[in-house]
Amino acid sequence: MATSQSTTHDYRCPECTGSLQSHHESLECVDCGYTPRHGSD
Ligand SMILES: [Zn+2]
Numbered sequence: 001m002a003t004s005q006s007t008t009h010d011y012r013c014p015e016c017t018g019s020l021q022s023h024h025e026s027l028e029c030v031d032c033g034y035t036p037r038h039g040s041d
Helices: none
Strands: 019-024 024-027
Touching: none
Parallel strands: none
Antiparallel strands: 019 024
16 A cells, blocks of 8 residues: 555546546546546555
8 A cells, every 4th residue: 555645635637637626525527527436446
């Protein structure tokens, strides 16, 4: 398990590297609408 060195509240979209914002307890990309799954991977 790797530890992120970035700020815990700054997520990046893997699809377009846009910003992910909290949306109804989930994260959603503000650019493409990408929503990562919940839980650990
Ligand atoms: Zn995106």
